[in-house]
Amino acid sequence: MKVLLLTLILVVALSFSTIGAEYKIGAAVYGLKGEYMRLWSTALERHPAVKNGLVEITVFDGKYDASVQYSQFENMSVQGYDAIIFVPIDVEAGAAAVAVAVSNGIPVIGSNTRVNSEQLTSYIGSDDVRSGYMEAKAVVEAMGGKGKVVIIEGPIGQSAQISRREGNLKALEEYPGIEVLEMKTANWSRAEALNLMENWLNAHPGEIDGVIGQNDEMALGAIQAIKIAGFDPVDFAIAGIDGVTDAMLAVKKGELDLSILQDAKAQAQGALDLALRAIIGESYEPQADCWTDYPEFEWGETMKDIYNVPWTPITTDNIKKLMAEREELTNK
The missing domain is CATH 3.40.50.2300 (Response regulator)
Structure with a gap:
């Protein structure tokens, strides 16, 4: 009886962990061994829309393998994800994964690395x-x-x-x-x-x-x-x-x-804003800081095909500020 009660409590707890999340969005990234993609993923998970419960986000490790990423897209399509953010390992092979999602009515936002597909809803990265x-x-x-x-x-x-x-x-x-x-x-x-x-x-x-x-x-x-x-x-x-x-x-x-x-926070959180815009429509107002952090980086009245986050050379003049921002991102 105690085991049954504990099981019921666990099920209820897991259910409540997603209550309030209106949208389920997946992020298929090429791999998580390097620090950059870990920073990108952490920033994504700390987007205001995730923290306030609007979005349930799941990050999938592509293991640096295009076939693994393709399988992840198939699974997300079956599981009814509302949108997918894609950081592909291969510029050509990734197009097949995008096609799977789009054929199931799921918008795909590219981020960080490019894929040769005209089916992407939008892309955010850097030149x-x-x-x-x-x-x-x-x-x-x-x-x-x-x-x-x-x-x-x-x-x-x-x-x-x-x-x-x-x-x-x-x-x-x-x-x-x-x-x-x-x-x-x-x-x-x-x-x-x-x-x-x-x-x-x-x-x-x-x-x-x-x-x-x-x-x-x-x-x-x-x-x-x-x-x-x-x-x-x-x-x-x-x-x-x-x-x-x-x-x-x-x-x-x-x-x-x-x-x-290469601003991982801007690319990741900007991608989630674009994914929500694709789901909700042009009435959606962005929640990430990136749209105001860079004067030349505009949200715009309608969604564009490409958004390029500016590069920032690291120098002895700005390193203290940048390291403080990094510490803020990496601290829990």
Whole structure:
């Protein structure tokens, strides 16, 4: 009898945990190993509409596998989700997942990484070509416009890798005195980048002057490899993208010439506002801070196809403020 009573209490408690949530929204993200997507997910879960009970949000870990993400879309379609926020691992393969949701009447909002699908309701992210250009230019300028660089790429076929490479190469074309020694993927992984950089330091002894990491995790892996090899990272020009916590600290210590903050909170919470707009209609008023944080970033009278959150270069002037904001996001 006691067991039955406890079971009934548990069922009631679980039921009450979703009472008041008018909308069920899923977020299918490519993977949660790296800090950036964990920050993105935390920010999403702290959106005012989730905290006030309007939305029940579920984050699905895609395990860096397009087939896993496809299966998650199938499950969400069967389970009657009201909208899906999509951060795809593959720019092409993700289109099939979007089609599954749309065929079941579920709007899909893209965020952070792109998918080649005309069926997306809207997309919010940041211009990756721009960030790739910015980081490569920072490395080259720190090298005095000449020397040899290596480029550590993201997962081949993901939109951020494609666009950041485009930006990297666009910047390097402006400097005929720069030679690219190596360009390979480390899949956004600090550990893989460490191994890659160790191999390159052995293959090109004394030749590497700069490291262009298409995200911070990989730039930090390169810094670790440089230290293990007995060199000082300060003697290399190194840049990354995302503004993860360790990258901010590396900028502060002078080990990283540049990290560019990709605003995870703005991308995640902005995506949820857009998802609610797709469900409720144009009468919905946004609740996230991002629409007022950036003067050039407008909600608009009608939903647009693309919203680009501005990049913020991390410098010694703004790092204290940015680290305080990071601490606020990561603290419970």
